[in-house]
Amino acid sequence: MLGWYDRHRRDLPWRARPGEVADPYRVWLSEVMLQQTTVATVRPRFTAWVARWPDLASLAAADEAAVMAAWAGLGYYARARNLVRAARAIADEHGGVLPGEEAALRALPGFGDYTAAAVAAIAFGRRAVVVDANVSRVVARLRAMPVATPAAIRAATDAITPAARAGDFAQAMMDLGATICTPRNPRCLLCPLRAACAGFASGTPEAFPAKKAKRAKPQRFGTVFWLERGGEVLLVRRPDRGLLGGMRALPTGPWTDAMPGIEAAPIVADWHMLPATVAHGFTHFDLELALAVARVEGHVAAEGGEWWPVADLASAGLPTVFAKAARLLESDR
């Protein structure tokens, strides 16, 4: 695997090239950004992020609202909040230097087992067992494990993780899963593990790991309100706790089991509903939003809201679900 990695490693903006020393800040940031997001999505976002906050010290000193806005579109905002919290904790408790031990990393905000292991191995060369979705699939096939429980995958990965170059090994496994041992149509003939692979020997490598029956996600409904006054639209800040906490958003009522009307409108106005709705999938439920529009003039008391220029809405850092709604609503103007 290490020989294969030396020849075929992907060139990624957060990755040390041969002969370079990994930058722990960049390794950590990339691992957080890549959770449940593709490399293609993360690449430009990562580059823009490090141009703005090039190191731990700048992130520790960053305005949290600006960080949250920069995170828009990368999934769970708790991750962005934890990046800032961890950067501040590293500044306060570790002299501004990321610790290299898994246990010390795990004590920082937002570091779960995976991130702590990945950073310890990739940034500091420690022997750590790194299991992401790609690694998990490769190992399940390599050992032809029909039932791939996290504990069994971890034990099997532990058994093949070398003492030296554990970070390169982890990245090699990730790259193999991303480019050769792909979910569908693994390209076994190009694979450096073929001779040792029980999944390949079985003739049906794709059968491993066995697919879990998908549970249907609950469906929720809500209404999103576009209140416009002289080229500006009303935005609100979502409560700190809960989904998309602390983010700027269009006003919306509660998300419930049945499609609501305009009961939760921010003000009494002449609301009209658009025929289209917006669908968005969150991890634990699917959401369908009806769209209500009203235009007002003069002074309007909308408590806790802010008027934002419609022409500059892109800079508001709206979470994806509200950005989708805004695109539809703007086209109605």
Ligand code: SF4
């Ligand atoms: S031989 Fe095929 S199934 Fe086995 S690890 Fe390689 S690509 Fe995956």
